[in-house]
Amino acid sequence: MSSGASHHTSQHPKQVALQSLDPRVNRLGIPSELSDFAPKPLQDEWEPYEVFWRERPGEQPVHVGTVRAPDPEMALVFAKENYCRRGQTYSLWVVRTADIHTFHPAEIDIFETAPGKMYREPDAYKVVQKILRLKRGRQHDQEAKSTS
Amino acid sequence: MRPGSGIVPAVKDLLYRMADDALILGHRHSEWTGLGPVLEEDIAFSSIAQDKIGHAYALYQLLHELGEPEPDRIAFFRDAPQFRCCHLVEYPNGGYDFSLMRHFLYDVAEQCRYHLLESSRYEPLAQLARKVRGEIKYHVFHATQWVLHLGARGTEESHQRMQQALEQVFPLALGIFEPTEYDDLLAAASIFPGERPLQDRWLETIVPLIEQATLRLPALEAVVPAYGGRCGIHTEYLQPLLDEMGEVIRSEPEAEW
Amino acid sequence: MYGNLSLVEPLNGVEQENPEKLAEFEERISRGEKIEPTDWMPREYRRQVLRLVEQHAHSEIIGALPEGTWITRAPGFKRKLALMAKVQDEVGHAQLLYSAAETLGKPREFMINDLLSGKAKYSNVFNYPALTWADTAIIAWLVDAGAIINQTLNSKGSYGPYTRALERICKEEAFHLKYGYDNVVTLASGTKRQRQMLQEALNRWWKPIMHFFGPPDAVSVHSEKLMRWKVKMASNDEMRQMFLDAYVPRIWELGLNIPDPNLRKDPETGKWEYSDPDWDEFWRVINGNGPCNRERLAVRRMADELGAWVRRALLKPERQYVAPLF
Ligand SMILES: [Fe+2]
Numbered sequence A: 001m002s003s004g005a006s007h008h009t010s011q012h013p014k015q016v017a018l019q020s021l022d023p024r025v026n027r028l029g030i031p032s033e034l035s036d037f038a039p040k041p042l043q044d045e046w047e048p049y050e051v052f053w054r055e056r057p058g059e060q061p062v063h064v065g066t067v068r069a070p071d072p073e074m075a076l077v078f079a080k081e082n083y084c085r086r087g088q089t090y091s092l093w094v095v096r097t098a099d100i101h102t103f104h105p106a107e108i109d110i111f112e113t114a115p116g117k118m119y120r121e122p123d124a125y126k127v128v129q130k131i132l133r134l135k136r137g138r139q140h141d142q143e144a145k146s147t148s
Numbered sequence B: 001m002r003p004g005s006g007i008v009p010a011v012k013d014l015l016y017r018m019a020d021d022a023l024i025l026g027h028r029h030s031e032w033t034g035l036g037p038v039l040e041e042d043i044a045f046s047s048i049a050q051d052k053i054g055h056a057y058a059l060y061q062l063l064h065e066l067g068e069p070e071p072d073r074i075a076f077f078r079d080a081p082q083f084r085c086c087h088l089v090e091y092p093n094g095g096y097d098f099s100l101m102r103h104f105l106y107d108v109a110e111q112c113r114y115h116l117l118e119s120s121r122y123e124p125l126a127q128l129a130r131k132v133r134g135e136i137k138y139h140v141f142h143a144t145q146w147v148l149h150l151g152a153r154g155t156e157e158s159h160q161r162m163q164q165a166l167e168q169v170f171p172l173a174l175g176i177f178e179p180t181e182y183d184d185l186l187a188a189a190s191i192f193p194g195e196r197p198l199q200d201r202w203l204e205t206i207v208p209l210i211e212q213a214t215l216r217l218p219a220l221e222a223v224v225p226a227y228g229g230r231c232g233i234h235t236e237y238l239q240p241l242l243d244e245m246g247e248v249i250r251s252e253p254e255a256e257w
Numbered sequence C: 001m002y003g004n005l006s007l008v009e010p011l012n013g014v015e016q017e018n019p020e021k022l023a024e025f026e027e028r029i030s031r032g033e034k035i036e037p038t039d040w041m042p043r044e045y046r047r048q049v050l051r052l053v054e055q056h057a058h059s060e061i062i063g064a065l066p067e068g069t070w071i072t073r074a075p076g077f078k079r080k081l082a083l084m085a086k087v088q089d090e091v092g093h094a095q096l097l098y099s100a101a102e103t104l105g106k107p108r109e110f111m112i113n114d115l116l117s118g119k120a121k122y123s124n125v126f127n128y129p130a131l132t133w134a135d136t137a138i139i140a141w142l143v144d145a146g147a148i149i150n151q152t153l154n155s156k157g158s159y160g161p162y163t164r165a166l167e168r169i170c171k172e173e174a175f176h177l178k179y180g181y182d183n184v185v186t187l188a189s190g191t192k193r194q195r196q197m198l199q200e201a202l203n204r205w206w207k208p209i210m211h212f213f214g215p216p217d218a219v220s221v222h223s224e225k226l227m228r229w230k231v232k233m234a235s236n237d238e239m240r241q242m243f244l245d246a247y248v249p250r251i252w253e254l255g256l257n258i259p260d261p262n263l264r265k266d267p268e269t270g271k272w273e274y275s276d277p278d279w280d281e282f283w284r285v286i287n288g289n290g291p292c293n294r295e296r297l298a299v300r301r302m303a304d305e306l307g308a309w310v311r312r313a314l315l316k317p318e319r320q321y322v323a324p325l326f
């Protein structure tokens, strides 16, 4: 039979282990002297993916946040519990942040629409007066007809 | 299932085996909460741990309906000989390789088991099987992705670790399917087809996945399955786990906590 | 200092900013607009918000440890599941906050390096041990209550990604608070031993909780600017008063004794008075000499080390660093 999971990674077997109130921590066999610490390189925690979530059919998917993941499959594995562990979910999308295209921040004024394009607004069209005039005109015609 | 029929002890035994497995494995998984390899995975694995403990609770609730004590009583006050879990779930976590491989082999078996139970003649269990389908689907997706990634898409180091973990865990995992004296009875009553057919389904499912992960499954005839758990014979790890789990609640057994 | 900038660092170099841009920036904030990562912002705003959000993120991940102490011993299914879910949420808060902080230009890896090397600060309160089960009840109720006061204020702040993260976080905190309160009330109405256990835990945690919002305003670095920029949303004393106002009556209502004979509300000023909670200890702990500073660091390093092979296995070092959008 297997000898089980006895392969703790503590590389300091001779040192006294740190004594914790947490039995889980005691099982990790952490050396009581602080181990050396090698700084993480960039990408150590993988790269960001953006997460889009839709609560129920008929609704817009919305951007809810991001996860670090090595690839799209793992991003989905993570996003599911990071963003959908409560409430309802209908769909979930992930996309690598680096694959999202946008305008350069310096070009943000591209969205400043010049004023005066009222022809695209419903308010630009006032028909009530026109209809009144139209009705008055028709009445006038009828009166003219009947008197002739 | 007619009450009073001879099937009740068989059903209880099945429920105890399933519930004890889920409780102890969920408990082991929860030891990673806050200590996982990366924040995102910490959260994902913690959900799986919670789901397992939730499944255990639901199964103990069914046992309670069959006349057994309350779930908290059953879970927190029994000692090792009264437990019916397999050895697989009892082992300490060790590294993440061991934890992931155990999670993978266990959850595929769990998925196969609940799938069979969806058509069980014991309606409460069939209902539960349908209720947990989605959660277990996620557990299997999570486990499979990890095994594939670390086996086939990782480094030499991760491949080796996963291979070693597979060799350690495989005999333990076979212990899930330890035959019991009730297997025939449960099958005859169309409650559960039995551990043997379950093991066959499980093997059919894991073999291609392990191959895809470029890992080698030990030959079935070359390993000794870790039996004993289903009749109350456990590893040295279970009793200390139970002592720890019950430390607070047992300190004041009649109190509300 | 659960991300409340209780220790304000003096601002410098603001006078070197382009006065027009600075005026426009401040105008936007006073109109209630949010500042987004790609917007122009004073260098000091970036530095202070980063420091705030980063410390908040560290506090969440370290904050998972004291309560985690009791994960394997929680009494009964309800508590076991709730504690797991609560600690999980705290890890999730760290995940959200690191992302929000990253939008200001510091990669998550570098933030974690600063935590693991001991350079970064996090909330002092997590450098105290959870000796008994009752300690977890007090933490979940009162430490989270303090955090909620702070986070609710901060969620009205000016930096968009931080306020969005906090909105999500505050919803989860509501569960933490209710869970903690329920836990405390259960112990308070339980057996003699349970009540005693709870009282002792409260005695242990009162001082760290009084420290939680940071040193008194009278001895703190003030920053009108950070208030105007909606980075710091209330003074340390203001938050402490809010906390006392809301929770002292509830603690007393349960028949618990708060270990401060001088604690009382002045009927004239409406302000709470209390004994000096030993600010020397606050400084000792923040400088690394609290009861658990070393353990917290050692455990985080070990967790990172245990997971290193997993992260390394799927590393793509050729990728260019990109900050999340959030
Ligand atoms: Fe939190």
Ligand SMILES: [Fe+2]
Binding pocket: C090, C144, C147, C173, C176
């Ligand atoms: Fe919280």
